[in-house]
Amino acid sequence: MAESEETLTYEDIQHISDFLLKTTKYRPKVAVICGSGLGGLADVVQEQDVIDYRDIPNFPQSTVQGHRGRLVFGHLAEKSVICMQGRFHQYEGYPLWKVAMPVRVFKMIGVETLFVTNAAGGLNRNYNIGDIMIVKDHISMPGMTTDNPLKGFYDERFGKPSSPVTELYDRGLRELARRVAGDLGLGEAVREGVLVQVGGPSFDTVSVFNMLRRLGADCVGMSSAPEVTVARHCGIRVLGLSLVTDMAPMESDLPPTNHQEILQTAKTRAVDVQNLVCEMISQLPNNNDSVQPS
Numbered sequence: 001m002a003e004s005e006e007t008l009t010y011e012d013i014q015h016i017s018d019f020l021l022k023t024t025k026y027r028p029k030v031a032v033i034c035g036s037g038l039g040g041l042a043d044v045v046q047e048q049d050v051i052d053y054r055d056i057p058n059f060p061q062s063t064v065q066g067h068r069g070r071l072v073f074g075h076l077a078e079k080s081v082i083c084m085q086g087r088f089h090q091y092e093g094y095p096l097w098k099v100a101m102p103v104r105v106f107k108m109i110g111v112e113t114l115f116v117t118n119a120a121g122g123l124n125r126n127y128n129i130g131d132i133m134i135v136k137d138h139i140s141m142p143g144m145t146t147d148n149p150l151k152g153f154y155d156e157r158f159g160k161p162s163s164p165v166t167e168l169y170d171r172g173l174r175e176l177a178r179r180v181a182g183d184l185g186l187g188e189a190v191r192e193g194v195l196v197q198v199g200g201p202s203f204d205t206v207s208v209f210n211m212l213r214r215l216g217a218d219c220v221g222m223s224s225a226p227e228v229t230v231a232r233h234c235g236i237r238v239l240g241l242s243l244v245t246d247m248a249p250m251e252s253d254l255p256p257t258n259h260q261e262i263l264q265t266a267k268t269r270a271v272d273v274q275n276l277v278c279e280m281i282s283q284l285p286n287n288n289d290s291v292q293p294s
């Protein structure tokens with residue numbers, strides 16, 4: 001199907017998945033989506049098979065700085081993984097179903113657990129720049145209006161359109177994340193909270209940040225909700241991590257952030273996020289069973 005057409009079909013997704021399975025020997029059960037400045041995680045994958053997005057039929061292209069635009073297959077912590085080194089955002093002009101489309105490809109190639117990372121702004125005034133927030137739930141501002149990544153893609157082989165997507169972020173994986181973070185000595189810098197996704201690409205006004213905080217969000221970002229919604233809808237377990245790269249200005253005398261600053265800050269904490277994800281992957285059950293919460 002041509003890029004300009006409205007949506008992709010189940011068969012189009014199968015075509016992408018067949019292409020990947022023909023191109024790599026790996027059959028990963030674990031996938032990682034790397035957020036802005038967090039692509040270094042894919043660089044530590046061993047014995048890599050790298051596939052550029054431009055070589056994959058019907059695949060979107062990365063246009064944001066800090067997103068390289070390639071899939072990296074290989075071994076991480078002795079498990080087969082697939083990493084998206086470059087995610088898609090609605091503000092790049094992609095509809096939400098397309099932003100999340102790679103997750104359906106992951107499902108078809110056999111992925112059962114997804115790690116989603118992003119750079120986000122802190123709304124909770126107890127948070128600090130450099131904190132890592134384990135996402136316990138999200139508020140999708142686009143999803144609350146009329147935009148939803150499940151819209152326009154009603155093939156029930158991916159799940160029923162109205163399937164419940166409560167408990168988006170897996171309890172057992174969150175517990176494992178807290179334990180591993182403690183073992184790695186990340187301690188106080190690791191939080192657990194609610195992510196709100198806005199559309200971007202511009203940052204928000206002081207009034208909007210204050211409103212988002214009152215709604216119950218701890219961090220604000222421009223990604224992740226579509227991929228997570230689609231993953232849960234098709235039965236993939238999800239762990240979400242937001243790296244706090246800036247504090248959202250909630251008073252007008254505080255300085256706003258910009259993408260360069262976000263990338264710079266992400267660099268200083270990327271290795272900690274990387275270690276957390278790698279150690280969690282190494283502790284996932286080998287039979288791919290879910291991680292049971294205690």
Ligand SMILES: O=P(O)(O)O[C@@H]1C[C@H](O)[C@@H](CO)O1
Pocket residue numbers: 034035036037087089117118119120200221222223224258259262
């Ligand atoms: O891909 P993520 O969500 O990590 O990217 C962040 C959020 C915005 O896209 C951008 C802000 O500069 O970085």
Ligand SMILES: Nc1nc2[nH]cnc2c(=O)[nH]1
Pocket residue numbers: 119120121122198200202203204220221222245246247248257262
């Ligand atoms: N909307 C928004 N997205 C971000 N991504 C990283 N930091 C921010 C922020 O402060 N606001």
